[in-house]
Amino acid sequence: MVDFGYGISPSSRLDLDKFDRKTFDLLVAEEPDVKKCIACGSCTAVCAAGKFVPTSLRSAILAIQNGLPDKALELLKPCQLCGKCTLVCPREINTRHLILSIIKIYSAK
Amino acid sequence: MKNNVLIIGGGPAGIEASAQLQRLGYNVILIEKGSSLGGHLSKWDRLFPDGVHADGVLSSMLKNMSGVKSFTDTQVKSINRLDKSYNVILSNGISVLADAVLLASGFTLFRAEKKEEYGYGIYDHVITNADLEAYFSIGSDSRIDKPKKIGFVHCVGSRDEKAGCRACSKVCCATAVKQACEMKEEFPDAEVYCFYMDLRMFGRHYEDLYLKAQKEYGVRFIRGRVAEVSENADGSLQVKAEDTFSSKPLKVTLDLLVLMAGMRPSDAGRRVGDLLGMSVEEDGFFAVRDSVTSNQRSPLPGVFLAGTATGPKTLPETIADARGASMEIDRYLTDVFPQASDYKKLIREKW
Amino acid sequence: MIYEGKQKVWSDYQKDIPDDHYFYVRSCIRQSFFPASEVTFLDITRNRLGKDIFETEHHTTCGGIAYHSDTIPQETVMTIIARQFALMAKNGYENYVCSCITSFGLYCETMETWREFPEEEARIKDILWKTCKLDFAKPKYLIHASDLVYKYRNLIAAQAKHKLINVKTGKPLKVVEHIGCHYSKMFPSKGVGGAEYPYVLVGMIEAWGGEIVDYPERRHCCGFGFRQYFIKGNRGYSLSNTYKKFESMEPFHPDLIITNCPGCPYFMDRWQYVIAESTGRTYGEEGHGIPVLTYEEVAGLVMGYDPWDLGLQTHQIDSEPLLDKMGIEYDPAQKYAGKNGKDIGSPICPTCLK
Numbered sequence: 001m002v003d004f005g006y007g008i009s010p011s012s013r014l015d016l017d018k019f020d021r022k023t024f025d026l027l028v029a030e031e032p033d034v035k036k037c038i039a040c041g042s043c044t045a046v047c048a049a050g051k052f053v054p055t056s057l058r059s060a061i062l063a064i065q066n067g068l069p070d071k072a073l074e075l076l077k078p079c080q081l082c083g084k085c086t087l088v089c090p091r092e093i094n095t096r097h098l099i100l101s102i103i104k105i106y107s108a109k
Numbered sequence: 110m111k112n113n114v115l116i117i118g119g120g121p122a123g124i125e126a127s128a129q130l131q132r133l134g135y136n137v138i139l140i141e142k143g144s145s146l147g148g149h150l151s152k153w154d155r156l157f158p159d160g161v162h163a164d165g166v167l168s169s170m171l172k173n174m175s176g177v178k179s180f181t182d183t184q185v186k187s188i189n190r191l192d193k194s195y196n197v198i199l200s201n202g203i204s205v206l207a208d209a210v211l212l213a214s215g216f217t218l219f220r221a222e223k224k225e226e227y228g229y230g231i232y233d234h235v236i237t238n239a240d241l242e243a244y245f246s247i248g249s250d251s252r253i254d255k256p257k258k259i260g261f262v263h264c265v266g267s268r269d270e271k272a273g274c275r276a277c278s279k280v281c282c283a284t285a286v287k288q289a290c291e292m293k294e295e296f297p298d299a300e301v302y303c304f305y306m307d308l309r310m311f312g313r314h315y316e317d318l319y320l321k322a323q324k325e326y327g328v329r330f331i332r333g334r335v336a337e338v339s340e341n342a343d344g345s346l347q348v349k350a351e352d353t354f355s356s357k358p359l360k361v362t363l364d365l366l367v368l369m370a371g372m373r374p375s376d377a378g379r380r381v382g383d384l385l386g387m388s389v390e391e392d393g394f395f396a397v398r399d400s401v402t403s404n405q406r407s408p409l410p411g412v413f414l415a416g417t418a419t420g421p422k423t424l425p426e427t428i429a430d431a432r433g434a435s436m437e438i439d440r441y442l443t444d445v446f447p448q449a450s451d452y453k454k455l456i457r458e459k460w
Numbered sequence: 461m462i463y464e465g466k467q468k469v470w471s472d473y474q475k476d477i478p479d480d481h482y483f484y485v486r487s488c489i490r491q492s493f494f495p496a497s498e499v500t501f502l503d504i505t506r507n508r509l510g511k512d513i514f515e516t517e518h519h520t521t522c523g524g525i526a527y528h529s530d531t532i533p534q535e536t537v538m539t540i541i542a543r544q545f546a547l548m549a550k551n552g553y554e555n556y557v558c559s560c561i562t563s564f565g566l567y568c569e570t571m572e573t574w575r576e577f578p579e580e581e582a583r584i585k586d587i588l589w590k591t592c593k594l595d596f597a598k599p600k601y602l603i604h605a606s607d608l609v610y611k612y613r614n615l616i617a618a619q620a621k622h623k624l625i626n627v628k629t630g631k632p633l634k635v636v637e638h639i640g641c642h643y644s645k646m647f648p649s650k651g652v653g654g655a656e657y658p659y660v661l662v663g664m665i666e667a668w669g670g671e672i673v674d675y676p677e678r679r680h681c682c683g684f685g686f687r688q689y690f691i692k693g694n695r696g697y698s699l700s701n702t703y704k705k706f707e708s709m710e711p712f713h714p715d716l717i718i719t720n721c722p723g724c725p726y727f728m729d730r731w732q733y734v735i736a737e738s739t740g741r742t743y744g745e746e747g748h749g750i751p752v753l754t755y756e757e758v759a760g761l762v763m764g765y766d767p768w769d770l771g772l773q774t775h776q777i778d779s780e781p782l783l784d785k786m787g788i789e790y791d792p793a794q795k796y797a798g799k800n801g802k803d804i805g806s807p808i809c810p811t812c813l814k
Contacts, residue, residue: 002737006696008703014352014359021300028327035323039332039354062354065329091320222465225656231465339676340461342711347676 018067023105027064030101033093037061043085043095049078057085057095060102069106076103111136112442115197115205117185117381118213120148121170121424122416122431126211128173129435135442138205139179142377146171146179148215154245156424157287158314166424185381193445195411208446209411209438212387212395213431214378216417219266219274219370227262227368232340234363237265237370238281241288256299256364259292260348261285262335263305267371276392278371279421282309285369286322292367293326301328302361304335304350312423333359338366372421385412394420405434411445413438461674466657473654477611478601483553484515485544487560488525490722490754496771497756498559501605504759508619509612513557519547522563528686534573535587538580541570542588542596549597556599557608561721564604565642568650571602602650604643606720606755610652610660613667621764624670626715627787632671633715636750637661638705638728640721641681655679661718664755668762670716677708683731684723702731706743706750713745716782717752728752733776736813748814749777761788768794777813 027034037058044056055078063072076099085095114130116123119141127139145151153163184200188210195207221229221237229235234252236244244250263285267278282305289301303322308330310319322328333351341347346363374393382389387407388396395418398406407414415434416427482505486498505511522544523537548556558564574581585596609616617623624633639658644651653659656679662672683701688694705728719725729752736742736749744750752775753761760770761783767790772779783790798804 001740004695004734004738005692006694006699007738008735009696009700011700011704012357014355014357016302016359016361019300032324035327036320038323038330059355062352066352066355066357066359222468225469225654228465230468231462231657233461337679339678340674341676 014066014068016067019065020067020069023069024064027101027105030105031094031098033091034061034098034101036091036093038091040090042088042090046084046088048082048084049080053078055079057099060099064102064106072102073106110448112208112446113138113194113205114209114211114438114442115140115195115207116211116213118148118215118375118378118416118418119143119146119179119181120213120215120416120427121150121167122215122418122427122434123148123211123213124170124174125428125431126213126415126435126438127177127179128170129432130438131174131176133435133439135438137177138207139174139177140183140185140199141179141181142184144181146181149218149239150424152239152246153242155287155291157283158312158318160287170428184377185384188381188384190411193411207411209413209442210385211413211415211434211438212378212381212385212407212418213415213434214375214381214418216372216421217375219272219278219373221265221368221370223272224265224269224368226336227265227338227366228340228346229368232338232346232366233344234346235338235366235368237368238284238288239370241292241367245291253365256296258300258361258363259289259296259302259365259367260335260346260361260363261289261301261303261367261369263303263308263369264334265368265370266373268306274371274373274392277309277421279309280423281369281371283312283315283318283423285367286310286315286318286328288367289328290318290322290326293328301326302363303328303330304333304348305330306332306334308332331359335366372417375418378418385409387412392420394418403437405430405437406441411441413441469657470653470659473649473652473659475603475607475650475652476601477603477607478555480511480555481553482511482513482555482557482608483548483551483599484513484557484605485519485522485559485563486515487558487563487722488521489726490559493722493726493774494754494757494771495774496760496769497754500760500765500770501559501609501756504616504756504763505608505612508763509615514551514553516547516551519544522558522560522566524560524562524566525686527566528562529690535584537566538570538573538584539587539591541567542584543592543594545597545599546588546592546594548599549595554600556602557605558602559605559722561604561640562642562723564602565640565646567602568647571598572647574598604660604720606643606660606664607652609755609759610663613664616759616763617667617669620668620762622762622786622788624665624668624716624758624762624786626785628785632669633785634673634713635665635670636673636675636678636709636712636714636717637665638678638682638717638719638721638724640719640724641685643720661720661755664758665718668758673709673712673714675709675712677705680705680708682721682724682727684721684727698727699731699734702727703735706732706735709750710743714750715785716758717750718755718758719752720755725752725754729776733810733813737810740812742813744777745781746814747812748781751775751777751779751782753779761786766790 044058049055060072060075114135116139127137131137147167186198186200188197198204266272333353335350337349339347352359390396397404413434415431505513523540526532527537644655648655683698688698732749757770773795796806
């Protein structure tokens with residue numbers, strides 16, 4: 001193979017055809033309220049760890065739906081399980097349980 | 110002498126107003142340019158937010174119309190003011206001396222083929238919200254072929270300067286969520302996506318419908334406008350949008366795309382409005398006498414408006430608007446033609 | 461795909477193309493990339509169709525490359541263009557035909573600027589007089605050379621010796637058409653067919669018997685655009701754009717790509733080589749690549765010109781498979797022969813691309 005000094009750039013476009021429906025259904029079985037998220041951002045806004053490191057439950061749920069589970073796990077690592085997000089979620093999602101479920105199910109693969 | 114009221118337009122607003130005015134004791138003439146009454150309501154399957162069947166609503170409204178003289182396949186040929194009334198010549202040759210005219214001409218659906226990038230009328234599996242309602246009523250459409258992945262595009266022809274309409278068409282978001290739920294019921298294994306810019310779930314029970322769509326049906330809502338649709342070799346659609354929540358462009362392959370076409374002012378209504386010299390606002394709908402306190406009166410004397418002729422409305426709002434217009438007409442006619450009030454008192458005492 | 465839907469869109473974007481008496485201006489780079497294209501165009505229009513098409517040795521570049529690389533300001537470019545138009549008027553013409561797509565876009569942009577800002581037009585008129593002592597003029601019709609071939613596509617089809625049909629199977633060739641970005645994306649009304657479904661090359665392909673391939677990334681840019689590839693480090697960006705197009709068109713198995721821009725065929729041709737040699741991925745049948753031709757070369761093939769006179773030997777992707785499909789006769793020995801049949805050597809074969 002010849003090296004021309006430049007190559008094809010990888011695509012950073014999301015491809016929803018690659019969404020892993022089966023693993024997501026396992027998550028739904030564990031915590032059905034994950035489907036209720038309206039991405040309002042309240043959880044991210046009050047997050048205690050969020051002031052210091054990049055962490056966001058909203059982005060983690062989004063990353064799973066966009067077929068990027070590793071990014072989701074990365075975003076949830078700093079979680080201190082303090083529960084502030086559960087206090088503010090307008091859709092009454094048990095966010096602590098959701099975070100633990102995501103980590104459990106997506107780390108297992 | 111009973112006053113004559115001419116109602117132009119046989120959709121829900123016209124039907125409701127005609128029933129109300131007939132009960133109030135007036136001589137009501139209703140004309141409709143199509144071959145049956147009901148307007149767009151007659152072409153819908155189920156209504157949001159509770160899924161009530163449209164044909165049931167329409168037939169109950171039509172039942173109240175006894176006594177109203179209605180003419181289908183009829184349009185206004187000419188109309189001009191004579192002293193305190195309007196002399197109207199209809200296309201069927203009849204002429205009416207109307208003491209009040211109610212323009213309930215409704216709306217026309219935005220022609221989705223104008224948005225060339227969505228390929229309506231070009232690709233095999235792109236339909237509009239109206240086509241989908243027809244599918245649910247009739248049961249088949251050649252473009253809907255056991256879809257496994259379905260997408261809904263909000264704001265087609267609305268909130269779009271290029272399409273000539275800056276305004277929001279109000280009802281399409283609720284319709285999209287309703288239809289998304291209905292498609293999931295019809296095709297339970299399908300993935301359903303709704304691509305929206307802002308989700309307008311303003312009415313009573315609409316937020317519950319949104320929650321149901323997410324929780325019970327697993328509809329995925331993506332905030333990002335569909336920008337480009339192309340067809341693959343096998344006829345499936347490649348759809349490009351941006352997921353604005355993650356600030357990344359996305360692509361997805363779908364088997365069916367439903368375009369939520371918006372509400373534009375009715376062409377036939379504009380024709381009659383021009384005959385009367387009625388003013389329209391920048392959004393193309395008719396101007397009202399006062400946008401807060403006098404929404405059913407036109408600036409012209411004796412001309413009234415009801416329904417979507419003055420802008421996008423939901424069905425309950427249209428019916429309420431028609432009832433409001435009926436009250437306005439009654440008040441106007443009582444003031445302008447006081448000698449007719451004794452006959453009306455006689456009719457009302459008979460109830 | 462519902463064909464009638466596309467026809468409705470095309471009918472919305474019609475363009476007035478004049479009948480005769482054209483003033484032709486050449487492109488800076490097409491004569492290096494595709495040596496025979498412009499010559500063939502002039503030969504077809506003058507000798508085969510009998511039209512009056514004039515070019516003067518005094519005309520220059522339109523300044524597009526410099527303008528799009530930010531090396532000259534708009535004022536300079538507008539003066540250069542005003543000089544070109546003045547030469548056209550001086551020679552007694554009012555129909556301006558340009559060879560390059562980027563020029564076409566630039567001319568349209570300049571005309572629009574003058575229309576919207578008459579004070580700019582007055583200023584350039586003044587500068588033109590001061591610098592060149594020429595009278596300012598504007599063309600009555602501004603068209604691209606592909607518009608002209610589009611207009612005469614049926615006349616060319618009538619004189620055609622070969623059609624875009626596979627002679628072995630009798631089926632039409634599957635042709636991908638690629639329009640330069642500056643043709644209709646900037647001013648959709650100035651392009652035949654508009655921006656979403658441009659018709660100028662589609663019309664030619666249909667008139668000459670081929671079948672259009674409508675693939676998802678049809679409207680995607682090829683990645684030329686000047687700035688992206690001047691510096692080696694940026695070239696990957698251009699390459700990735702063309703790669704995306706090829707990945708998208710491959711499932712449709714096209715036989716030929718036809719374009720109307722100087723840069724697009726160059727890139728689509730050469731990048732197939734780069735992709736093949738650096739990643740091993742090839743397109744087309746048995747790794748031969750998909751031949752990329754300009755519309756003048758295709759018009760020439762259809763009318764029966766010798767492929768080596770059309771400059772097809774300078775293409776990276778071999779056109780022999782296409783010529784065989786179309787049933788065109790050619791002498792393989794003459795391919796790399798110089799003037800008067802002199803042997804001037806031949807290029808080395810690449811490893812992955814056949």
